[in-house]
Amino acid sequence: MKTKYIFSTGEIKRKDNSIAFKNHKGWNYIPIENVREIYFLNEVSFNSKFLDFIARAGIVLHFFNYYGYYSGSFYPKEHLVSGNLTIKQALAFEKRRLEFARNIVKVIAFNIYEVLYHYYRHDKKELKPYLEYLKKVPVYLEKAQKIEKILFVEGSIWNEFYDSFKYFLPSDFILNKRVKRPPNNPINALISFGNSLLYTKTITAIYHTHLNQTISFLHSPQEARFSLSLDLSEAFKPIIVFRTIFDLVNRKKLQVTKHFEKKLNYALLNEEGKKIFITAFEERINEKFMHKSLNRMVSFQTAIKLDGYKLIKAIINDTEFMPFLIKEKR
Amino acid sequence: MKKDYNFNYVFLMYDIADEESESGKNRVSKVFKICKKYLSHHQKSVFRGEITPSKLLKLQKELEKVIDKELDFISIIKLKNKSSFLETTLGNKDNDLFL
Numbered sequence: 001m002k003t004k005y006i007f008s009t010g011e012i013k014r015k016d017n018s019i020a021f022k023n024h025k026g027w028n029y030i031p032i033e034n035v036r037e038i039y040f041l042n043e044v045s046f047n048s049k050f051l052d053f054i055a056r057a058g059i060v061l062h063f064f065n066y067y068g069y070y071s072g073s074f075y076p077k078e079h080l081v082s083g084n085l086t087i088k089q090a091l092a093f094e095k096r097r098l099e100f101a102r103n104i105v106k107v108i109a110f111n112i113y114e115v116l117y118h119y120y121r122h123d124k125k126e127l128k129p130y131l132e133y134l135k136k137v138p139v140y141l142e143k144a145q146k147i148e149k150i151l152f153v154e155g156s157i158w159n160e161f162y163d164s165f166k167y168f169l170p171s172d173f174i175l176n177k178r179v180k181r182p183p184n185n186p187i188n189a190l191i192s193f194g195n196s197l198l199y200t201k202t203i204t205a206i207y208h209t210h211l212n213q214t215i216s217f218l219h220s221p222q223e224a225r226f227s228l229s230l231d232l233s234e235a236f237k238p239i240i241v242f243r244t245i246f247d248l249v250n251r252k253k254l255q256v257t258k259h260f261e262k263k264l265n266y267a268l269l270n271e272e273g274k275k276i277f278i279t280a281f282e283e284r285i286n287e288k289f290m291h292k293s294l295n296r297m298v299s300f301q302t303a304i305k306l307d308g309y310k311l312i313k314a315i316i317n318d319t320e321f322m323p324f325l326i327k328e329k330r
Numbered sequence: 331m332k333k334d335y336n337f338n339y340v341f342l343m344y345d346i347a348d349e350e351s352e353s354g355k356n357r358v359s360k361v362f363k364i365c366k367k368y369l370s371h372h373q374k375s376v377f378r379g380e381i382t383p384s385k386l387l388k389l390q391k392e393l394e395k396v397i398d399k400e401l402d403f404i405s406i407i408k409l410k411n412k413s414s415f416l417e418t419t420l421g422n423k424d425n426d427l428f429l
Contacts, residue, residue, distance in 0.1 A: 002380065004429060005429070006429045007429065008429060010429075016363040016366060016367075017363070017367055018363070018366045018367045021429055023429065028429050029366050029370065029371055030370075030429075031366060031367055031368050031369055031370055031379060032367055033367050033368045033381075033385055033388075034368060034369070034370075034379060034380060034381060034385075
């Protein structure tokens with residue numbers, strides 16, 4: 001199942017029970033049975049007939065604005081709904097929020113450790129204190145008895161991680177401070193764009209499970225977002241988003257002067273930069289590995305959905321929920 | 331190749347007798363429309379792309395209903411995945427991840 005990215009302006013519509021997209025080059029046909037989600041990164045016009053058709057096929061549409069900022073999704077009518085699970089999910093939020101949140105943060109620390117360890121092994125010995133800090137995270141988490149404390153630990157993990165960039169990234173990509181909405185320099189732009197891509201991928205994955213998108217555990221569910229998606233994407237950020245960024249930046253596939261908008265102080269990827277990033281991102285998220293317990297090849301994309309299933313299992317059977325560990329790969 | 335693989339990538343090519351028979355012209359567009367739902371158009375009468383085994387069966391069923399078995403001919407080459415063959419292309423075709 002494929003993902004399509006629409007970069008050119010045009011018109012999209014239903015034609016002969018399939019999708020037809022018209023741009024300056026002419027008609028393009030997208031096979032409806034073989035597409036799971038479409039990303040709109042430019043102005044495209046369509047009508048409700050098209051939306052109805054898309055909804056019936058269960059395809060999710062994601063929209064991004066001119067600055068590459070995620071503006072929303074067209075989310076077809078829920079076809080997998082379970083009142084039973086929704087009730088249990090809400091109860092789990094009341095009773096087991098701390099436990100779930102702690103495990104999510106634990107997994108973030110662990111996956112970041114694996115990412116940094118790669119550089120440590122390749123002669124970046126300065127990373128040692130960061131690795132030691134990450135090893136101690138479970139201890140800090142045991143001490144944290146309130147959700148605010150857990151969120152604080154999460155925040156400091158990310159800060160330490162961003163701080164460590166200076167040892168293995170080229171100097172024009174060093175991160176002084178994480179700035180969002182809008183990002184203010186190339187690396188912030190890459191992180192924001194990558195995170196929002198992963199966030200939308202997770203929304204699509206959760207759409208194909210019975211989970212309720214709004215009841216989350218680490219992030220507070222009061223926000224007007226699909227916050228469960230933020231929770232589940234957290235474990236995958238280091239291994240999908242950041243590995244893609246490091247790879248592209250260190251191999252000089254993305255360069256500040258070539259692939260960012262000069263006008264905006266290099267704080268925005270230009271079209272070519274976006275294409276390079278998305279190609280690498282897609283490659284990584286579709287990469288397959290041998291899953292230990294399933295004993296078959298699984299892509300990271302599927303691993304996100306499997307995390308959803310894991311969560312359902314934990315909620316219904318009252319068992320432990322442990323998000324995706326990069327260790328499961330081997 | 332052995333039969334018990336899961337085939338996830340196909341090449342489909344059709345020859346519809348559109349000059350030999352009166353109704354052939356209709357069948358060409360019908361076959362084209364069905365293929366378009368599942369695969370991406372590669373060359374005039376060639377489609378290709380990723381497909382799941384169950385969807386491949388659906389596609390075959392749909393095609394069987396439309397074609398004239400005496401005159402038309404459709405061949406489907408099944409492959410395990412995208413990386414199980416090497417492709418050399420001459421000339422230019424757009425990357426189909428982006429539109």
